[in-house]
Amino acid sequence: MSSFLQDYTLRMVLGGVLALGIFSGALGSFAVLRRQSLLGDALSHAALPGIVLAFLLSGSRATGVLLLGAAIAGWLGTLAIRAMVRGRLTREDSALGIVLSVFFGLGLVLLTWAQRLPGAGKAGLDKFLFGQAATLVRSDVLLMCAIALPSLLLLVLFWKELKLLTFDAAYARALGLPVERVEALLTLLLVLAIVIGLQTVGVVLMSAMLIAPAAAARQWTDRLSRMVALAALAGALSGAGGVLLSSSAPRWPTGPAIVLCASLLVVASLLFAPHRGILWSWLRFRRNRRRLDEDLVLYHMLQMAQHHAGRLDHPHARRVIQSMTPRADVRPVLHSLEQAGWVRRREGDSWSLTSDGAERALSHRAERERPPS
Amino acid sequence: MQAHLEILAIAAVIAVACALPGTLLVLRRMALLSDAISHSILLGIVLAFFAQGGLDSPLVILGAAASGVLMVVLVEFLVRSRLVREDAAIGLVFPVLFSIAVILVSRHTGSIHLDVDAVLLGELAFAPFDRLEAGGADLGPRGLWIGTGILALNLAFLGLCYKELKLSTFDAGLAAVLGFMPGVLHYGLLSLVSLTCVGAFDAVGSILVVALMIAPPATARLLTERLGLLFALSAALAVAGALLGYGLAVFLDLNIAGSMATVLGLFFALTWLAAPREGWLARRALRRAQTRRLAGDLLVIHLLQHEGSPTERREARVIHMQEHLGWSPEFARGVLADALEEGHVTRMDGLLHLKPEGRQRAEKALVHI
Structure with missing residues (x-):
């Protein structure tokens, strides 16, 4: 060096x-x-x-x-x-x-x-x-x-x-x-x-050279001062990277090498930046969907329990729960609900609400059935 | 002489082939996509050279055009992700593809016979040496055949989808509602732009394709509001610019593509300055005439206000108009001359008097104001 x-x-x-x-x-x-x-x-x-x-x-x-x-x-x-x-x-x-x-x-x-x-x-x-x-x-x-x-x-x-x-x-x-x-x-x-x-x-x-560092920096922050500082850093990094790349091998033109480095920074930022990045949004999307499925399953189990004389711990076969929730496979959902202590596995492949789960389902139902303000 | 004629023919065909899709790009406010596409196809061309050793078969031309479409797809993906706005997305994607192409060319200068300068700047002068031969017979320069083929494709697309293109250009929402598939038209248009860029690249080079695509329609736009006429005028301007530019380049021994772009730029500048209705001169003349007209209204209103009042002797003096209405002496003279000529006022003992026509005008103007 x-x-x-x-x-x-x-x-x-x-x-x-x-x-x-x-x-x-x-x-x-x-x-x-x-x-x-x-x-x-x-x-x-x-x-x-x-x-x-x-x-x-x-x-x-x-x-x-x-x-x-x-x-x-x-x-x-x-x-x-x-x-x-x-x-x-x-x-x-x-x-x-x-x-x-x-x-x-x-x-x-x-x-x-x-x-x-x-x-x-x-x-x-x-x-x-x-x-x-x-x-x-x-x-x-x-x-x-x-x-x-x-x-x-x-x-x-x-x-x-x-x-x-x-x-x-x-x-x-x-x-x-x-x-x-x-x-x-x-x-x-x-x-x-x-x-x-x-x-x-x-x-x-x-x-x-104007666009790429700025577009990369934009993904990491919502503050102008930080964005400008990060973009300057990204510009310097891609410049140095491009020079190293082009000096390490013969016939690598420096300009395109710098642009390539800057673009790699952009791709990395688009993928991995917290909050805005593609990976981040995908994880958030999955988390939200799982949460929605959990609430849906709890809600359906509460509905069915109330058809059985209001006995909240009445067990339901998984196939029945599945048929009420066609959108998702309920097996992983039930397992994560079990881990949270909201449902309990009964004999065979049937499931019932715990008292915590029933409480949560009730409060959710109240929210669901409240007339829109 | 034969060579010059062949070059002129190629230039004219390429010019029309560029101007037609260019008109749609300008109307759809996507002019800069032509720049991005023309840079991106370099990657396709380089890869085609690796695969086939040249741009000889139509398949390779299509392959090269595909890299332009790839650019458009990538831009659209970035815009959809809502992480980058469209202008930045365009500015991000094409330099990457272009850089990769330049690096590939530099790394393999020995094995690849492709000069980046020539791709960017074009070498029309050599076009007549590249002949298309079939069974030993000379069919003319290859560039002319490729250009004609692309022109025919562009004409066919325009002819077949004219109505659909017109509607989706001016009212994309309605076109979508009516089931005209604006997305298909969009990609169809941009695929043709890519193909045209590939076809034009060895004639005028990829940067100056932009001049042929954008400058003639933007010039024609200042001259007409009718779509059919816009296409015709754009094509005519492109041909005129290409031919004149070539003549100039040969006469002064300059870069052909650069000279064409310069002439096209001059066309635009002159039209921008002197177009009959939308030119700078015409608009300035109109603005001045309107200002004078309004000042004439103010003059007769002013006279009407003070007519018969005790202050009339002071307010109706010719010199007073300048002071009271804040006009410059020349401007005041001009306005007064207009009013006298139109018979709206008369001048007596240094005072202005309204004639009946002037009174009518003042009353009418008051209602309008």
Whole structure:
């Protein structure tokens, strides 16, 4: 492990993906909660022409210049989407689709243009399509941190406003909050999150870095602060996992490996998260159904007992109880009732209520037969 | 020349094949599913390459299309579980399938002849070299046959289910009540979208399929409200964009798919700006005309209020309109010019007087207000 961390490239890549994972996880939480998950997809594609134009205009291949171009193009993309949605005939999904594909197409056109320039080569620019984490150098990582840290600070400073906007924009407006400006801030932060991910995971997969950690974190908590923190953690974990995966075997592209790790976290969260997870709900469903069956069997036994001159401990054959409860197999139900001390097994396969069981059945019947209020 | 013509034919066929299901996607607000599907089919294509070494047989094309449908099924499963909302579900599923595909391609670059760039970005220029031959006879480029086949399927689906699609698009509830099985139509449509994406991928690449599917219908939507016309216009716009984009790409030596998408984007931008009724310019002109009209009403009402009253000498001065109604000088001049021209007011000694027509207008406007 220590020799592993001494490798310069690996250390840089790890630093870069941690910065990216933490920031995109935190920002992605807001995107997911505001149902704007796919905005990130559109904006990351929209950044491509900005990168190429920045290169064409400045002639420089410095990461800072290219990312500035990306940020400007991404911002123009959000403006285009807002302008389109304002008219009543273009819906948001179409607007996102158009910005995504047209900006990206323009980016490709510019890219072929740039590649024909003398000495341009394509190596510098097409890494932004799928990302090449291995090309990260110290200055890139510092730049990513320099974008991510102040942005996170802004997130903390405007926490209350962002939270209100996310959960009740109408109320925020009624309170006199400058909703448009807060929204613009959030979109700007989203664009920045995309920009710092472009070099590592590329325009095509960047949206997953926003959505997956947030969707995983959402399963574990109902509090925004915890969700943002967990999403940042999930982003960092998947970043580190992806880097380890891609460095441990040859020809494992880092970007897709990171996305795969993030998706595994999502699957695990969907399955195992307490309260919300699929496994949890299945167990709860089974428990509730068993409880319902128990009450039903007790109720039926009480009904039958009362036909026998009200002798509550009158034994009933299991087949009779079964025929009254066609929904479920009564054998396991009777056994768990016996364990609870509510029924007693009599000679043969017949059963009777205990006094506790009769009491419970009576109180349930009272509840059942109470007229609805 | 022959090669150019063949490429143009392929581009036109693919454009129409994309625009038809794309129109339904746009109307059903599922435009972004085309993006998700076009990414997801990469996995199917890669697996098909492993299985068959190419996309030659129709079975393999169907298999690749199945991965697009798989994406839709997974998204629906996630949405049903109510753990993730639809937008996030889409954004979760397609990157996974896409990532797996990219990893598979990278791990097996030696044994698999498939360039991710080409799948994403398309290589229409090479399409004429891939010929379909039967018994030694050259039947033309394979891409043209595949495109035509998919176009025919799309046309058949639309033709057979036009009524059902129309109803389920505009009133899904009623369609379900009438027994039109919106679910079957939904999956039928998305299966065709998948198939179209597979067919289009080597022409325009999987990302720009989205441009062909979404931009033409969204543009046409600004021009018409009739469904039949919408399909026709979308197809025409897609063909025009594809052909013009190809011409531009050849002329300037640019990426073909990118140039097509750019032209389609320009079409949309121009239409958004200048469409006769729904364009930005038209809507701005309408808003201005309405504002002027309302201001004219205010002017005659104002004059009516003060007509014959002691304050009339002050209130009916031309200059007073600006102050009292808070209008800018130009705006006030414009409103006044309208009112004079329409014969609703006259000007005497620097004062405005209502004519009978103006009085009528004021009374009518008062009732409306």
